[in-house]
Amino acid sequence: MTQDVDQWLKDLVRLTDEDDENRTEKQTRILEAAIEIFSEKGYAATSTSEIAQRAGVAEGTIFRHYKTKKDLLLTIVGPIMAKLVAPFFMRDFTKLLDKPYERVEDFYRAIARDRLVFARQNIKLLKILIHEVPFNPELQGHVMNVFSQHVMKRLERLVKHFQDEGQLIEGPTWRVIRSTISTIIGLVVTHVFLVPAYPIDDEEEINWAIDVLMHGLAKRN
């Protein structure tokens, strides 16, 4: 099961790269236009004729490349979901547990930094993902499966490891994870989606947020 999803990720990355190369210029423009309009008005409120118009393409061309409008959506949403959770499937992540003197906060900071940049580079795609997943049962099922069966499992092992080392407070791992994810997502959502115009020093904000988090999650005496 774990290997299945690892395989899913590898295949998806490979296939995505292949698709990127084999794309016609018009096909690329269709995808770009679709991403723009989907993120502006939402999938359901977007018409294929509008996509064609913005892409500078005949409406029929869209359906040469994508069987249906939903097919177009899945082509867009699929890869971004894979990239979103990709860090948790990296070799580095599993290796982390073997280095006994590694500090949790360094790991938290690295994740926060990485995902902050990632979110900034993929604002539109993430907006589409967030908005459409709740209304698409199969997407929803896939997200829940990947998250609960894989991301969560890996995080639990990681937290347990650092609890045993005395770096993290005792208690249910999922509570520690909830506080951590709340902090990082809160940071990213605030400065990427809510007030992106407000100028910040990334490193300073990350340090402050993770510092507060770690003071809360440090092992109690």
Added chain:
Amino acid sequence: MTQDVDQWLKDLVRLTDEDDENRTEKQTRILEAAIEIFSEKGYAATSTSEIAQRAGVAEGTIFRHYKTKKDLLLTIVGPIMAKLVAPFFMRDFTKLLDKPYERVEDFYRAIARDRLVFARQNIKLLKILIHEVPFNPELQGHVMNVFSQHVMKRLERLVKHFQDEGQLIEGPTWRVIRSTISTIIGLVVTHVFLVPAYPIDDEEEINWAIDVLMHGLAKRN
């Protein structure tokens, strides 16, 4: 300006109550059906004919009471937005600053408890609110205005107060607010929207989450 929004809230609460009373039975059924389907499939993907069908009403009846489909949406979304921020406009909130020995964490816990219950009682309405605000410029503007000009201002005064009292860490108030809101929203979203089926002891979860937060936000020596 502050008084304008205070007035807006009072008017909205009063008008909403009046509307509730003056509603026909069929009108109520239309609203209930609309809330259900909007939250299930999203506003744009919902047809007025489907609403009429589920409400057991002729399609024309919908347009007797609501000029347009968007009008129906605003009737639903308006009141829930007011109720969402209502705690921040209560007299108790401003009075809090006058009681010198009050502890911040008591306040945080009260807010968390209150909004957790509120979210559970309004899952569908909140789902609609969250999904439609980003695509409705006037709603978006209103939310941003109410939040930044009022909720934020009051929170800043509150945090400043407790910083001066030595209960909270020094530094920009908005960083303290960001960590706090991240914690509370993270708690609510997790247990109301993501895994509502997972059984928890509310008081225990709130205490744990706020305890972690306060260890992070406590004044440093």
Added chain:
DNA sequence: TTAGAAAATGAGTGATTACTCACTTCGAAA
């Protein structure tokens, strides 16, 4: 240069959309 395949086109299709309106039903006051 040419042949054949792939890409692109856009007019056309039936289905569905939000909304209208002439009409009927209902309920309460006179």
Added chain:
DNA sequence: TTTCGAAGTGAGTAATCACTCATTTTCTAA
């Protein structure tokens, strides 16, 4: 009982929807 405005109806409308397909254009390899 009568009257009258509000509530409710549902067939009808023009616009728009996702999608098709016969045809043309473009690209590639021999």
